[in-house]
Structure formats: structure tokens, C-alpha cells
Amino acid sequence: MPNSLLFPQKIVIASRESLLAMWQAKFIQKCLGELYPQTEISILGMTTRGDQILDQSLSKIGGKGLFIKELEQALEDGRADIAVHSMKDMPMNVPEGFRLAAITEREDPRDAFVSNQYTSLDILPEGSIVGTSSLRRESQLRARFPQLQVQPLRGNVQTRLRKLDEGKYAAIILAAAGLKRLELSDRITALLDPGQSLPAVGQGALGIECRSDRTDLIELLQPLHHQETAYCVEAERALSRVLGGSCQVPLGAFAEVISGTLKLRGFVAQPDGKRMVSGSLDGQPETGIAMGQQLAQKLITQGADEILADLVSADGWK
Numbered sequence: 001m002p003n004s005l006l007f008p009q010k011i012v013i014a015s016r017e018s019l020l021a022m023w024q025a026k027f028i029q030k031c032l033g034e035l036y037p038q039t040e041i042s043i044l045g046m047t048t049r050g051d052q053i054l055d056q057s058l059s060k061i062g063g064k065g066l067f068i069k070e071l072e073q074a075l076e077d078g079r080a081d082i083a084v085h086s087m088k089d090m091p092m093n094v095p096e097g098f099r100l101a102a103i104t105e106r107e108d109p110r111d112a113f114v115s116n117q118y119t120s121l122d123i124l125p126e127g128s129i130v131g132t133s134s135l136r137r138e139s140q141l142r143a144r145f146p147q148l149q150v151q152p153l154r155g156n157v158q159t160r161l162r163k164l165d166e167g168k169y170a171a172i173i174l175a176a177a178g179l180k181r182l183e184l185s186d187r188i189t190a191l192l193d194p195g196q197s198l199p200a201v202g203q204g205a206l207g208i209e210c211r212s213d214r215t216d217l218i219e220l221l222q223p224l225h226h227q228e229t230a231y232c233v234e235a236e237r238a239l240s241r242v243l244g245g246s247c248q249v250p251l252g253a254f255a256e257v258i259s260g261t262l263k264l265r266g267f268v269a270q271p272d273g274k275r276m277v278s279g280s281l282d283g284q285p286e287t288g289i290a291m292g293q294q295l296a297q298k299l300i301t302q303g304a305d306e307i308l309a310d311l312v313s314a315d316g317w318k
Contacts (some may be wrong), residue, residue: 008216010040014071014080017045020178024206025180026082028104031224044080046070072098075211082217083209087202087233088175090209094240099212103233105226107177109204109254111137111197113190114164114179115171120190124148128170131163135271137173139250140197143273146264157182173197177204198252198267198278201236205229229255231285238292239266243304248311253292257285264288266295268304270311277302 013031015025025043032041047070064258069092071083075098087103118124124145131153132138138150152309153160153169157178164172171189179188208224210217232255238290253266262285278303281295296304 007036007039007220008081010042011082011217011220012080013041013043014074014083015043015045016067016071017047020157020182021084021086023181024086028082028084028206028208028224032220035223036220038073039050044074045268046074054134071214072209075209081210081214082221085207085209086178087207088200090202090207092201094209097212099218100207101210101214102208102221102225103230104205104206104208104224106181106229106232108191109199109256110176110194111199112174112176112179112188113171113192114161114174114187115189116164118171118189121145121148121171121192121196124170124185129162129168131169131172133160134198134200135248135250136252137197137275139269139271139273139276140252140267141173141273143269143270143276144196148275157184161187176198194254194265198265199254201240201251201253202233203254205233228285230264231288232256235262235264235288235292236266238289239264239296239299240292242293242296243268243299244308246286249308251282253295255288255292260285262288262291264291264295266292266299268299268307270307277304278305 015021015024022045029041029043067089071254072095074080075083113121114147126147127149129149130141131151131152132141133153137169141148141150153172157174160172160174165170176188176191179185195255235255236253240251243249245250250269250271255262255264261282263280263282265280267276269276277299279295279298283289283291
């Protein structure tokens with residue numbers, strides 16, 4: 001436990017203003033309040049560019065960093081002390097001057113199938129429209145169910161559910177963690193096993209970011225750090241980092257520790273799902289970063305570099 005003389009009188013948490021983001025910030029606020037009752041902990045709600053631009057897919061407007069930059073600016077200029085992020089929204093490289101001080105214990109990492117009419121992807125009629133916000137999900141859906149139509153779906157969780165309820169989609173795919181945190185588990189029709197839909201890098205985990213010079217905060221946040229989750233998320237992020245992972249790359253990576261062994265899976269695909277390379281690796285949890293790098297190289301030898309090169313030439317990014 002940090003020296004009580006070092007406790008800050010006040011901690012300001014920067015957060016996006018969506019219901020899910022605010023739930024996450026309030027969760028961290030509650031945890032810190034229980035640890036440090038003498039410290040005043042408040043939340044600074046902010047609207048990011050990623051929240052403002054809802055008529056285009058993230059891959060077309062700059063990627064997940066659009067949810068992060070305004071929060072980091074608040075840390076940099078002193079309006080906030082820490083920022084709470086969904087780890088799946090975190091760019092693979094944390095900017096110089098900032099640090100991920102803690103990664104919390106993971107909630108359910110799986111994708112959720114949500115439909116008002118059908119009980120599973122397998123029974124959707126040909127031509128059914130499935131909504132999803134990510135190329136990762138889209139590529140896996142198109143590979144397994146080429147007879148379905150996959151269409152973009154942006155907005156917060158409530159907006160996406162409303163669009164489903166309005167009949168614009170036969171089904172939608174969302175992160176199970178977000179639905180569970182918002183007490184919307186009853187909307188989950190079926191949970192997709194990672195073998196059916198490999199999760200996004202970091203899905204289900206929260207990250208707490210601060211300036212790298214705030215050693216006082218880094219120490220204070222350590223009780224919220226969950227090392228097993230961190231090993232898994234770091235392995236996933238290492239794989240994605242080697243492969244240039246972003247919203248423009250249909251890529252998934254998922255690690256879990258089973259009986260003391262870290263099991264890492266990953267894939268890279270074309271958006272249409274017609275070409276996909278995948279692989280897995282087992283090792284010691286503390287070697288997760290090296291495992292992620294190693295599995296990425298394995299995927300490259302299987303042709304991931306060709307898929308990535310095609311994406312570059314097609315979209316003109318990078």
C-alpha cells in the first residue's frame with residue numbers, strides 16, 4: 001500500500017460520455033474510493049471524435065485512436081489525472097509521455113449474437129442482414145456464412161440495439177462484456193465461442209492510462225492491476241503490433257491462461273473472408289509479449305504479409 005502521505009487529495013478520471021464508458025469510469029471510481037476513502041475522486045465526461053462521427057465505419061475515419069486522443073489531451077494539460085479505456089479501443093502503441101498503469105481483470109471476452117427472431121447465426125435465412133462495427137467480425141462472418149449480408153453498425157450499445165429493434169438488421173454482433181456491464185445480459189441470444197468468433201485484442205479488459213511521469217498514480221493504481229489478464233492482453237497486443245493492427249486490419253487475437261499455460265490464438269483475414277491465416281501458440285504467461293511476436297511472425301510466413309499488402313494498396317493507408 002502506498003505511503004498515506006503520498007495520497008493525492010483529488011483524482012479526476014477522464015472518460016467518454018457514452019453509458020458504457022461512464023459505467024467503466026464509475027467502476028474504477030468506486031474501486032479507488034474503497035481503496036483511498038480520503039481522496040476525492042471525480043469524473044470528467046468528454047465527447048471524442050469517434051463519438052461524433054457515426055455515419056462512417058471506424059476503419060474509414062482514422063481508427064480506434066479517435067476515442068482516445070481527447071482523453072490523453074486532458075491528461076497532458078492537467079484537467080484529468082487518469083483515463084479509463086476499453087482495452088479493445090486502445091491503439092497498439094501508447095504515445096510517448098503516457099503509460100498504461102493498470103489493466104483490470106477481464107470480463108467475458110466473447111462476442112455476443114443478438115437477435116429478436118433467430119437463436120443462432122446458423123439458422124439465419126440466406127440474405128439476412130447482420131450488423132457489426134468491426135472488420136474483424138465481418139471477415140469471420142463472411143468466411144463462415146457467405147450467404148449472409150454484413151452491413152456496418154455504429155453508435156453506442158443502446159443505439160445499436162434500437163436499430164435491431166427497428167428491424168434494420170436480422171441480427172447484430174456486440175461484445176458480451178459491454179452488454180453485461182450495462183445489465184443487458186437478457187439481450188444476449190447466444191455467446192459466440194472464440195472458435196466461432198475470435199475476440200478483438202484486449203476485449204473485455206479495462207485499461208487505466210496516466211502520464212508516465214505520474215509515478216504517484218502508477219503506484220496507487222497497482223491494486224487494480226490483474227496480472228493474469230495483463231499477460232493475456234500484452235500477448236494479444238504484441239501480435240497486433242507486429243501486424244500493424246488497427247481498425248483497418250481484420251485481425252483477432254485472444255489469449256487465456258489454462259492450468260498455468262498461456263494459450264494464444266490469432267488470425268488475419270481479407271475483409272471479405274475469402275482468405276484467412278490463423279495459428280496458435282502455448283507458453284508461459286510471463287513470456288506473453290514474446291509469444292505474441294512469435295505468433296505474428298508465424299502468421300506472416302503463412303501469408304499475412306500478402307493480405308496486409310493488399311489492404312494497403314486497396315485503401316491507401318499506412
